[in-house]
Structure formats: C-alpha cells, structure tokens
Amino acid sequence: MPLILISGYPSGGKTYRSKQLISYFESRINTSSDPKVKRLKVHHIDDQSLGIDRNVYAAARTEKDARATFSSAIKRHVNRDAIVIADSMNYIKGFRYQLYCEAKAVQTPSCVIHVGVPKDKCQELNDQALQAGTGGYEAELFENLVFRYEEPNGMTRWDSPLFTVPFDDAGPPCEAIWEAMVGSDGKAKIVRPNAATVLKPASEQNYLYELDKTTSDVIGAVTTWLQDHAGEGGGQVIVPNSQEVLILPITSPSLPQLQRLRRQFIGLNRQHSLSKARIRDLFVDYLNDAFSK
Template sequence: MPLILIAGYPSSGKTFRSQQLVEYFKQKIASSDDPKVKRLTIQHIDDQSVGLSRDVYAAAKPEKDARATFSSAIKRVLNRDTIVIADGMNYIKGFRYQLYCEAKAVQTPNCVVHVGTPVGRCRQLNNAALEAGTGGYEPELFENLVFRFEEPNGMSRWDAPLFTLPYDDPEPPSDAIWEAMVGSDGKAKIVRPNAATVLKPASEQNYLYELDKATSEVVSAISTWMQDHTGEGGGDVIIPNAEQAVTLPTTAPSLPQLQRLRRQFIGLNRQHSLSKSRICDLFIDYLNDSFQR
C-alpha cells in the first residue's frame, strides 16, 4: 500500500504529524467494513526505529550509510497491504526520487507531506529540546541541515501528490491523503511500473559504461546547443534517439550544474538495468524535473 514521505526542516514536528496520521489511519481501518481496508497494516519508520542517531548527519559518510539503512527498512515492509509512513530526513530530492522508484516498482502509490514549519520556529523548538535534554540537533548541524534542505516541489513526479501542512494547522489533511493513497472504496489507483523505475540488478556487463556514456552524450548535446544559442533564454534541446527534448530554463544551467545532476542521476541508477534509450529518456526526465524547481 502507499508510501508516505514526511519532509521538513529539522525539529519541524515531523514525528508529531506522523503520529497524527498513524492514529487517523488506524481509526479508518478499524471503522471500515471493507475487507480490503481491514487487511491493511501501518508501519511508521523513523530514525529511532532503525537505530540511527542525530550525529550521523554531521558527516557525509555516516549520513550516506544512514540513508541506505533507512531506505532498506522501507523496502523490507513496502507492499500493497502496508501503509508505510517514512518519518526521516527526507530533505534531499534525489533520495525522495529513489524512494519514489521503490514504490513504483511494487506498484503502490506514494506522496509527500511537507511539514511547513518556519525555520525560525524550528530553531526555537530545537534550542528548547537541547536545553531540556529531550533531543534536538547541535546548532551548527541544525543550520547545516536547514541550508541543505531541498523543498518538495509538486511539479516533480516524485514529490507528487504533495500535501503542505502549515505549522498552525491543528491536523494534517488526513482525509485528502487517505483518498489519494487508499481511496474512498479501499481501491487505490494502480501504479504500473515501467523500465525506467523497476529496480533490477544490473546484469549487462557494460551497463555502467552505457550509463556513463549515454548521460555524457546528453550533457554534451545540451552544452553544444547552449554554445550555439548564446544569449537566448530557455529552449528545447533535441537529443538524438530520445523520445523527448530537454527543456532548458530561462537561466541556462552551467556545465558544472549539468555535471552535478549527471553524477546524482548515475548514483541513483547504478543498480538499474536499462537499455541505452531508456537511460536517455529517464535522464531527460530527471533534468527537466530538476530545471522546474
């Protein structure tokens, strides 16, 4: 059943909102007469439940390992009969994209709940927790996580549908989330996996070579187009043998930006097994979604 990602600044109240959703879903399941709804279970996954401390976010290597641990915990329970509420540091769009692929691979919907607590209020709550000894992040780490937070964008398929929850709202939009993820009749929308999102071991010996080569060709095509259209804002770059074009924003991306997006994409898709044409199409999707931010 659905994967619900909770996102927000540190100390924004993500766990409190997650517990509100857990209670709501429990009541919906208990009060339903539909056997398809009755068989649903709920899994709430947070850093504490998988044995992660706040200190792991202070350095790149421990944080990378922590994300892998968190992702693995989700994959173990993600299926069509389980509502998974992922209450963690889902602040990196590439990580949300990875979990979107995991959900689509098992043909279940996903959504993002953005806990929209202002950063000033988060800072107050964090400092209060530190002083009381009940949690919180060290000030330098808190500011670093706030700086790196990549706000969910409902225009990106991996962040959609997006439910933004203002700080002063007493309850989350639980009815709307239930309707989008489970459906009023317990029949959630069927999600069809495709070659671009099904996670399969890379069986082709030259897969990593093709991944590197295909993405490099796309970046080269974009770079050449920008050199030929200097001073023009935006535009569509036609990529040979691809089904769609790369739509550039008004402010053209720099080559270092393109290379950074390329490295992110390769990291996310290293374990896939895709044909070269699908690599191009998925990379173009990734770029277009990134440019919309």
C-alpha cells in the same frame, strides 16, 4: 499499500504530524467493515526506531549509511497490506526519487507530506529541545541542514501528490491523504511499474558503459548549446537521437550542476534493468524535472 514520505526542516514537528496521521489511519482501519482495509498494518519508520543518531548528518559518510539503513527498512515493509510512513527529513530530492521508485516497483502508490514550518519557528523549537536535553541539532548542523533542504515540488512525479501542512494547521489533511492513497473503498489506484522504476540487476551487456557514455553525450550536447547561445536565458535543446526536448531554465545551469545531476541519475539507475535504447530519453526527462523546480 502506500508509502507516505514525511519531509520538512529539522525540528519542525514531523514526528508529531506522523503520529496524528497514524492515529487517523488506525482509526479508519479499526472501524472499517471492508476486509481489504481491516488487514492493513501501519508501519512508522523513523531515525529513532532504526537507532540512527541525529549526529550522523554531520558527516557525508555517516549520513549516506543512515540513508541506506532507512531505505532498507522501507523496502522490508512496503507491501500490499502495509501503510508505511517514512518519518525523516527526506530533504534530498534524489533520495525521494529513489523511494518513489521503490514504491512503484511493488505497484503501490506514494505521496509526500511537507511539514511547512518556517525556519525561525524550527530554530525556536530546536533550541528548546537542546536546552531540555530532549533532542535538537547543534547550531552549525541545524543551519547546514536547512541550507541543503530541497523543498518538495508537486510538479515532479516523485513528489506527487504533495500535501503541505502549515504550522498553524491543527493536523494533516488526513481524509484527503487516505482517499488518495487507500481510497474510500480500500481500492487505491493501480500503480504499474515501468522500465525506469523496476529495480532489477542490470542485465544488458555493457549496460554501465552505455549509462555513463549516453549521459555524458547528453551533457556534451547541453554544454555545446550553451556555448553557442551564451548570454541567452532559457531555451530548448534538441538532443541528438532523443525523442525528448530538453527545456533549459532562465538561469542557465553550470557545468558542475549538470555533472552533479548526471551523477545522481547514474547512481539512481546503476542497478536498474533499463533498456539501453531508453537511457537517453530518461535522462533528458530527469533533467527536465530537475530544471522545472
């Protein structure tokens, strides 16, 4: 059953919205006469329940370890009889993509709920929590997290379907989320895993070498095109030996940006059992998704 990712600025009321959603889901489960619905269990996973201190976000190493802990907890709970609500900032699109892959690998749907609270209001709530000693982030860390936040985009597969909850709304669109994730008859849409999301140990010979070389070749093709079309905004890059066409944004990506996306893709697919023949097309598709934001 579904994985529901909560995403938003720090101190934006994500846990409050999560609890509203949990209350609605548990009510639907308890009042249902459908045995498939009755057996569902709601699991609320957040930093506090996992013993993750908010200060871990102040350093790259501790934050990486925290995300690994969070991801492992989700893997343990996602199954056909569970509704998993992942209550954290989930502010890195690459991490949301990773969790999307985890859900699809076990053939369960996923969605993202964006708690859309303005930065100024989050700042106010954060300061109140700090003064009351009930939570909050130090000023520098708060600003850093807001700066690094990558807002969900419903046009990308891993952020879709996307439900946005404005600050002034009384609650999330619980019924719409239930229909999308569980279905009125308890039969959510069937999600079929594909080669890009089934997490299996790499088995093809020289897989990691091919992953590194192929993605490097694609970046090389892009940089060559950019050099030949200097000063032009946007454009289509025909990548050799790929069936996909790379669509560049109006503002041309820099080499550091391209290399960062390449490292993200390699990190996300290092443990996958992808067909080596599909790496090129999948990487081009990944770049197109990143540039469409």
